[in-house]
Amino acid sequence: MTERTTLARPATDDDLDTRVQHIKEAAFRIRRNALVQAEVQGQGYIGQALDVADVLAVLYADQLNLRPDDPEWEGRDRCLLSIGHYALALYAALAEAGVIPEAELQTYACDDSRLPMSAMASYTPGVEISGGSLGHGLTIANGIALGLKRKGNPATVYNILSDGELGEGSTWEAAAVAAHHGLDNLIAVVDFNDQQADGKSTSVLSMEPVGAKFEAFGWAVRRVDGHDLAGLVRAFEELRALPDDRPRCLIADTTLGKGVPFLEAREKLHFMQVAADEWAKAHDQLKETSA
Amino acid sequence: MSNTATTTPPEKPLTSDAMSASLAREDQRVTAAPLGHALVELAQRDERVVGLSADLAKYTDLHVFRDAMPERFYQIGMSEQALLGAAAGLAMEGFVPFASTYAVFATRRAYDFLCLDIAEAGLNVNMVCALPGLTTGYGPSHQATEDIAILRAMPDLTIVDPCDAVDIEQAVPQLAAHDGPTYTRILRGKVPRVLDEYDYTFELGKAKLIRDGADVLLVSTGLMTERALEAARELEADRIDVAVLHVPTLKPLDEATIVRELAKDRLVLTCENHTTTGGLFDAVAHVLVRDGIARQVTPVGLPDAFLDAGALPTLADRYGVSTAKIGERVRALLSHSG
Known part of the structure; x- marks a missing residue:
């Protein structure tokens, strides 16, 4: 991974191209390893893992300041996954960052594994919180951001949440608190895949316009294509470089099943079914789209 | 609010000051x-x-x-x-x-x-x-x-x-x-300030016998310990000797001390500023039943109900958690068993 030592590293075009190529390769491996883990169980939240892979690749292969051999290093950026069911994507990203061994991904959701179906801090190195009950991550991120400021620690706190999660009122309690306390060291990353348990997020309980809501709560907002790697990098860097004390929000519009066309085209479901004979096809298609 | 042993209603209704004073x-x-x-x-x-x-x-x-x-x-x-x-x-x-x-x-x-x-x-x-x-x-x-x-x-x-x-x-x-x-x-x-009159220090996780007594044991927690101690003093006039075991930590429960005190042959009541469902009474009963200890325990606490609004002294009497009501309960139980 790339070490980041300043909060807003200026990126030249050449530099960015090189980084994007590195991120693209990381995203491929995160998707591939998400498929590998899901195949162990014959199922998993594969649609979400594929859609969030680019965001995680940008974070874990480029943006986050981490020490793979010391996941609790005091200077690390804290990245909190609210959406615990995205665990298989996070584990793949942690493997990509070198925090957990890639071979261990084979144990995903098996008995006595360090990699449970829903990500929990008590099980896995590099997992900061136990997500899964939605609407918690941003409230905890506030406390961490306050704590970092108290200590004079310049690390950044990231909270990856989902569009469906925005229905939890606690997210908006937290949004108000973050703005009131000027938590400019906090970046909320909304994975907007327009999918939740009972259907499209915009039809179950539309929270649009999401960006305007966060802005009205006093946040600085960028909304980007969640699969545009260069756009994601620029958005993170622009947000961190802002001179004011607003908390930052990056909304990433993503496509469920991204990178595997037959899954992208499949009926969009919270829990996507993949038949036993489809895994090889999924791997083949992923190689083609990632070439 | 008052913790006094009033059982007679005040001459005029208490005002809202007594709701939260x-x-x-x-x-x-x-x-x-x-x-x-x-x-x-x-x-x-x-x-x-x-x-x-x-x-x-x-x-x-x-x-x-x-x-x-x-x-x-x-x-x-x-x-x-x-x-x-x-x-x-x-x-x-x-x-x-x-x-x-x-x-x-x-x-x-x-x-x-x-x-x-x-x-x-x-x-x-x-x-x-x-x-x-x-x-x-x-x-x-x-x-x-x-x-x-x-x-x-x-x-x-x-x-x-x-x-x-x-x-x-x-x-x-x-x-x-x-x-x-x-x-x-x-x-x-x-x-x-109540407990500094006794040889007492708070220890997290520990129940403490505040006073000993041969006839009755009041196992109490929270502010009910103050009322239990007052009731014990008032019962002295009737030559009823009351022990008070204060249980400030409800979890983890100091089971050893509770079992030790309940093993003695005394009338036992629990006193809690909480519904008698799921609080101190249930915690004590759990230990007794689990360990096969046959001991009748009478719960003093709030009812399994949404309580009325009103002045605190009125409500404490109404729900049987005032000092006076604890004393009355003890006397009634002793007269039944005697």
């Missing part, structure tokens, strides 16, 4: 805002200590800490979920948060955050929550009559129900020193 009688020794002052004292020697409140600093005595150490205090606003989440995050960064609100809000509104962000994570977050049980006449919206029942089943959570200012002052540093989550029912305002 200080718990102390006018003739009692008191300490103002013991939680706030104990926290300031602790924070002066422990830089990790921070305070948070959900728009109730002034009404949980945390304002004393806020005013003494404003840079160590976080106002989270009327957002209990955000309060407990932020406390968890601060604890993850190595701080020792004391988070205050009313007991009803911490337990009913923010249970999931207390459970998953604090207890499951094993964080040193200390919730200090006011208006436990029947300490306000505002009715069910503010009366935390079932908070202990809600929380007793939560793994790894330490639950404390202090009797008085002495308990609160001595508990605060022990809560911070305990490496795990705690929930404490706070008495606020002018809080009586």
